[in-house]
Amino acid sequence: MGNVVIDVMLKPEILDPQGQAVNGALPRLGFGQFTDVRQGKRFVLSVDGEVTDEVLAAAREAAERLLSNPVIEDVISVRAQQDAEVTAK
């Protein structure tokens, strides 16, 4: 089984209220050194067999059409990942 990992982030200029909420909580736990938090999304798409170039191309298209909204988000990366990498710590 192969996996494709897709990372999506809000564009830098778009307000991230969830990230701000996390940023507000960090100092309460004693983490005073972090000045900002941005929260993104990771998708892991699985296929039977190898992650071929065709699979990666399809994943890129899915990332642009469904998994992200180009008005507010950027697709940061679309990459193949080994099975062990997903399950390992």
Place this chain on the structure above:
Amino acid sequence: MKIGVVTFPGSLDDRDAARAVRAVGAEPVSLWHGDADLRGVDAVILPGGFSYGDYLRCGAIARFAPVMGEIIDRAKGGLPVLGVCNGFQILTESHLLPGALIRNDHRKFNCIDTRLRVENAQTAWTSDYATGQEITIVLKNGEGGFVADQRTLDELEGEGRVVFRYVVPEGGRNPNGSYRDIAGIANERGNVVGLMPHPEHCVEEGYGPSTDGLGFFTSVLKQVVSA
């Protein structure tokens, strides 16, 4: 005169939308998200709610429902389409309207009466209002902040496609962090309108702050009759 109201999994306001259609003497027609069939309707309402649980992004999954393929095609041909709240989110995800709706800047859910200024009284859904008129209808959303890049915002304003703005008191802020206080917008042709506040909840005395929402539905009636 038939006005379709789409029900997606998680739609909440489809019944109120149908009731508002009935209130102005038109016939509401239920449209099912899974059927690529508009059943001969003259206009379509995408109601509020939480289609697909707001998973992924609000409206992102509903946008690919079979019924939406038909609505997108017909909207491009001039079919009047109104998107309220989640319906507005679906219209932006469908790229029938520009921009996007993101989480309210203050991170709280709104459930309030809100005052709007009508900026464009020439769309299919606002012709019974006057430009500059102020109306009060209800607003209830967690992700109602309208955002777009500066160029898009300038285009919307330059082309008169900002249809509603929140009336913000001096020194105050709008209810959800929307850029330029934008509450609702239209496409170039003016047949597709989306807004976050809910006109369909404000069509009957005793159920909300006003009956100011009626104008949406009387407007589209005239539009269809004259078309």
